Amino acid sequence: MGFLMNEVKKGSLVKIHYAGRLEDGSSFDSTQGKKPLEFKVGGGQVFPAFEKELIGLKEGDKKSFTLKPEDAYGFSREELIVEVLRRNLPQDLSPHVGQQIEIKQKKTGKITQAEIIRLSENSVTINANHPLADKTLHFDVEIVSIQ
Structure with a gap:
């Protein structure tokens, strides 16, 4: 009987470590040295496009991806x-x-x-626009746990 690895899917409770960078390489947020970010996939706590990048990943998986402004904080108004x-x-x-x-x-x-x-x-x-409006965001993510 094989061991089934849990995959990230809608409804999963995940813990991740991440580092967020701007196009110039400067950091805007990170969990390094902190507790991992915990959220329910599909629960509206993070951007849907961010969640989509995690679907199908397993514990220990690492992934780098980019979100355009329209998929993150949007454009300045x-x-x-x-x-x-x-x-x-x-x-x-x-x-x-x-x-x-x-x-x-x-x-x-x-x-x-x-x-x-x-x-x-x-x-x-x-x-009063979000400081990251108009910005393309780069993320390096590691899946810590999936429930």
Whole structure:
């Protein structure tokens, strides 16, 4: 009787180690030195295109793959770049370009991360697009376990 290796499929609970790099080779995320990422395939925790790359892999398998922007964080949306009058900012904020801030959406009350991208005398321009929008992402993945 042969030993059946478990394969990644929809509904599998997987643990993976991964390293994510941009096209210039710089790292944007990694589980190296940390606990593996655990998620249910098809559970919506990672990009569907990322999951698709794992289907059929077995414990111990390693794979490298690339996700285009449309399969990852998407493309920048112009409506997420807004100019805010300085008088509408918190009094204790000393804004500078590159600063990460949290903004509260009026309609939903949801907190979103944004980056200050421009300053003028009377206003601040913020970008609430995901920092990895417009980016092609490269991944090196190792399957640690499958349940």
